[in-house]
Amino acid sequence: MPASQLDPPNASSAGRKDAEFPTVGMVGGGQLARMTAPAAMALGIGFRVLAADPQDSAAQVVPDTVVGSHESLDDLRAFARGCDVLTFDHEHVPTEYLRTLMAEGVVVRPGPDALECAQDKVVMRERLSKAGLACPAWAEVKDPQDVVAFANEHGWPVVVKSARGGYDGRGVSVVHAANEAATLMEQAAPGARWLVEELVEFAAEVSVQVARSPHGQAAVYPVVRSVQRDGICREVVAPADLDEHIAVAAQALALEVAREVDVVGLLAVEMFVTSQGPVVNELAMRPHNTGHWTIDGAVTDQFEQHLRAVLDLPLGDTSALAPWAVMVNVLGGDIPQMYPAYLHCMAHDPGLRIHMYGKQVRPGRKVGHVTVMGDDLQDLLERGRHAAGYLNGEITQ
Amino acid sequence: MPASQLDPPNASSAGRKDAEFPTVGMVGGGQLARMTAPAAMALGIGFRVLAADPQDSAAQVVPDTVVGSHESLDDLRAFARGCDVLTFDHEHVPTEYLRTLMAEGVVVRPGPDALECAQDKVVMRERLSKAGLACPAWAEVKDPQDVVAFANEHGWPVVVKSARGGYDGRGVSVVHAANEAATLMEQAAPGARWLVEELVEFAAEVSVQVARSPHGQAAVYPVVRSVQRDGICREVVAPADLDEHIAVAAQALALEVAREVDVVGLLAVEMFVTSQGPVVNELAMRPHNTGHWTIDGAVTDQFEQHLRAVLDLPLGDTSALAPWAVMVNVLGGDIPQMYPAYLHCMAHDPGLRIHMYGKQVRPGRKVGHVTVMGDDLQDLLERGRHAAGYLNGEITQ
Incomplete structure (x- = not known):
């Protein structure tokens, strides 16, 4: 390791040569943050990342990386201090923390009200249905009996989704019968919220x-x-x-x-x-x-x-x-x-x-x-x- | 400044998650190195930069930046230690240092024999002329009399160039008469080498x-x-x-x-x-x-x-x-x-x-x-x- 290794950058200078150019902070150090870095370079803006681990995909390539948890308000607050705008490489930041940060003057984009629609499928369906935007038939369900009632109206199979935490197909199941719904919903953590949707035939x-x-x-x-x-x-x-x-x-x-x-x-x-x-x-x-x-x-x-x-x-x-x-x-x-x-x-x-x-x-x-x-x-x-x-x-x- | 600031990366890990992927080290921290960084990211290779200053264009955006001088053999050697290939964002590295590094096992691309053609216009013209590749008429000149002799053959004005150090038009002068050549060449540092070329009419x-x-x-x-x-x-x-x-x-x-x-x-x-x-x-x-x-x-x-x-x-x-x-x-x-x-x-x-x-x-x-x-x-x-x-x-x- 060379003796002249660069000191760690600090928020007041790294990636922000020209003080008039703003700094965007991205919460999450995955490949989306990694692929955002070249765009920030070309724009000449500052770019910082809050990564869970120094070996995260983006942390490897972004000098102004802070290691911390997106589930810690203290970490988020410290990270936001060096940023003109806070944004995200994933949708897992608790919105109550974002509301706190906003009250403290942090600019959060997208804002928590919008983000909830990507975090919670029930919130999303309610918002879109209320606005008359085309969704599959759906209902919030509490138990397997609700799923059966929905299926009696719309036909089996149905799609049962957990309201939160789904990603790359996780949390989404095609359910063909009452007993499948029961098995699925019994395995879940207490307090889990669910929705059921018609299985859409699509081209x-x-x-x-x-x-x-x-x-x-x-x-x-x-x-x-x-x-x-x-x-x-x-x-x-x-x-x-x-x-x-x-x-x-x-x-x-x-x-x-x-x-x-x-x-x-x-x-x-x-x-x-x-x-x-x-x-x-x-x-x-x-x-x-x-x-x-x-x-x-x-x-x-x-x-x-x-x-x-x-x-x-x-x-x-x-x-x-x-x-x-x-x-x-x-x-x-x-x-x-x-x-x-x-x-x-x-x-x-x-x-x-x-x-x-x-x-x-x-x-x-x-x-x-x-x-x-x-x-x-x-x-x-x-x-x-x-x-x-x-x-x-x-x-x- | 956040408490959880990332420690400086080190050569064994930064930008090189997967040990099988090579690391390229670029000497020079200008905009060419800066614009190379996104390409290295996409390729998934390691990329490190030897920059003169932590605020250099590339140093702002490349985590694995080493601050040091391209004119110091020690700095070059320390920098090269973490690299599979050494390359350049400019042509100013002394070739004798590159030959030393190569003898020590460093892979240098382009190599010093090639680089000399970009560093020294006399070497370049000699090499290309010997190979019969089309160049303007040219001659190495020691003094204003040599310039006059060349102009007598090829006509005024002529282009007088310093063999080394030219960049963005520096070191290149259109010279219309003997006294201009004298003024130009007298201002130069002792030991400066020169060439003269015909002023090419081009479309x-x-x-x-x-x-x-x-x-x-x-x-x-x-x-x-x-x-x-x-x-x-x-x-x-x-x-x-x-x-x-x-x-x-x-x-x-x-x-x-x-x-x-x-x-x-x-x-x-x-x-x-x-x-x-x-x-x-x-x-x-x-x-x-x-x-x-x-x-x-x-x-x-x-x-x-x-x-x-x-x-x-x-x-x-x-x-x-x-x-x-x-x-x-x-x-x-x-x-x-x-x-x-x-x-x-x-x-x-x-x-x-x-x-x-x-x-x-x-x-x-x-x-x-x-x-x-x-x-x-x-x-x-x-x-x-x-x-x-x-x-x-x-x-x-």
């Missing part, structure tokens, strides 16, 4: 990202198609191959949701495209996996757009740079050593855009993604899937 | 970037046109609007230069397009100002390409993403506060790509650049110039 799962700034400017990205497996997003095709009027309806719905929940920053609205049109499935209030294609494939990527939105800067052009972009997640496989595979993939496909998150490989864990862009969708799908499969060891040639 | 100044890896794979970028003012690159148009056969000749010449000087990494070959075809003006062995458009405008940007080349990874696709890209440098103006102007520019042009370097504004200093892409070159030129002019205060509406 496609799509996602629409909207950026919205404090004074209400909004910019919408092209509708993308997402392919899920085991509740985890596996690939994204931009744009979704939809009839123009359906795509426009999906974008309009996303813009209405953004306004209704009064989000500031990026909002991803995951939707089902049904015979009745698009209906809202889930919300995420941050850059999102279904927007990773924008790093390589759009004029303004979702990470820069999020920063611009939370800083109340004018929003950037959301246009795509190529007719098609395909993003495929790289999930950890059985091979812990990824570098040789990565070299092979680069040799195989010079147009491949590889993004690694600096995360230890564990089976099923998102450790990176690849993007390819061009004119021929089928070719792109083959190239993207080959690379992702090769990187995690599913494909060996 | 365009262009630049061609080549990436070359240790086993000789080479990838060439589209030829771009650069517009210089007072010896400083002001704007770049990609591609240069040249007849196809001239563009191909320029790319071929750049590839020949790369092979001849045995560069590893990025090489920018600045050329004059004359009635006889392209001739070599200057070389730079690193990512280069004339390649900044590739961040937004090419499949693989020059910074990632440099990392891939020095790591001997397969090189990426150099294709442009739009018919035209225009990059305009933002030079420091009279306005030290840039944020309000920057906000205005974003509002004015949502397609504008802004890149700030985190540098204190000083008149004439490169503090950032803007890029715009599209179909209509005239429109792009107007937009790029407007934004750069507005940012430095030359334009106020």
Whole structure:
């Protein structure tokens, strides 16, 4: 280790050469914060991260990283002190803490009222249903009997969701009968809250990202198609191959949701495209996996757009740079050593855009993604899937 | 300042979560190193920087920054210890130190023999002339009489250059008569070495970037046109609007230069397009100002390409993403506060790509650049110039 190692940066200077340029603090040190760092660099703003561990994905690459807990008000308060705006790489910060910080003068974007819609599915459904925005039929349920009553009206199977804590398919179950509902709900922690939804028949799962700034400017990205497996997003095709009027309806719905929940920053609205049109499935209030294609494939990527939105800067052009972009997640496989595979993939496909998150490989864990862009969708799908499969060891040639 | 401030990273872990992924060390903490950081993040490799000052452009954003001097062998040695490959954001490292480090087992790319061609214009001209590669007529000169003798053969005015230390037009003078040559050369430090060149009549100044890896794979970028003012690159148009056969000749010449000087990494070959075809003006062995458009405008940007080349990874696709890209440098103006102007520019042009370097504004200093892409070159030129002019205060509406 060199003798002249740089002293740790401090809040008054690091990443903020020019005092007039603001600093954004992002709570959470995952890959979303990691991929926000380049956007902050280009904008010339300060960027700091609150990470749980110094080896977190973003902590590895952001000098102004503070190690602390997003569940500690003291840590949040200390972190916020060096920031002009507080924002998030995940939705797990207790909103009561955010309200306290706001009362103390911290600028929190998105705000707690909006964030609750991404934290709590009952709150989200209530808010959207009240505003008349298209959702699947749903009901809050207390016990398996409520689920049966809902199914008697809407038919089996139904989807039972925990109101909070769901992520990458966790907390969401397709339930075919009363006894399944009973088993599921009995396993839960006391006090867990639930909702039940009709199982929607859909032609496609799509996602629409909207950026919205404090004074209400909004910019919408092209509708993308997402392919899920085991509740985890596996690939994204931009744009979704939809009839123009359906795509426009999906974008309009996303813009209405953004306004209704009064989000500031990026909002991803995951939707089902049904015979009745698009209906809202889930919300995420941050850059999102279904927007990773924008790093390589759009004029303004979702990470820069999020920063611009939370800083109340004018929003950037959301246009795509190529007719098609395909993003495929790289999930950890059985091979812990990824570098040789990565070299092979680069040799195989010079147009491949590889993004690694600096995360230890564990089976099923998102450790990176690849993007390819061009004119021929089928070719792109083959190239993207080959690379992702090769990187995690599913494909060996 | 928060109590839980992260400890400084150390070489064994920072930016290098996965031990199998290599670490590249870049000597120099300027904007080129700063813009290399995002490429290193995406590749998932480790990236460390040797910066002269903790407030240097790259030091602000790279956690694994070491403060030290590129002119100290001890600092270079300590820095190199944590790196798998040593590379450069400038060409000012003494080559004798690099030879010492190589003898000690450090991997240096580009190597000192190649770097000398970017450090010393006499060495470069000798090497290229010997290989029969097109250069302006030139001669090494010891005194003003030698300049006069050269001018008697090639005509006045001539260009007198110091062999070393030139940068952004410094060290290069157009000389019209013997007394000017005398004045110029008398001011120089004792031992300064000089060359004289014919003043080339050119139709365009262009630049061609080549990436070359240790086993000789080479990838060439589209030829771009650069517009210089007072010896400083002001704007770049990609591609240069040249007849196809001239563009191909320029790319071929750049590839020949790369092979001849045995560069590893990025090489920018600045050329004059004359009635006889392209001739070599200057070389730079690193990512280069004339390649900044590739961040937004090419499949693989020059910074990632440099990392891939020095790591001997397969090189990426150099294709442009739009018919035209225009990059305009933002030079420091009279306005030290840039944020309000920057906000205005974003509002004015949502397609504008802004890149700030985190540098204190000083008149004439490169503090950032803007890029715009599209179909209509005239429109792009107007937009790029407007934004750069507005940012430095030359334009106020």
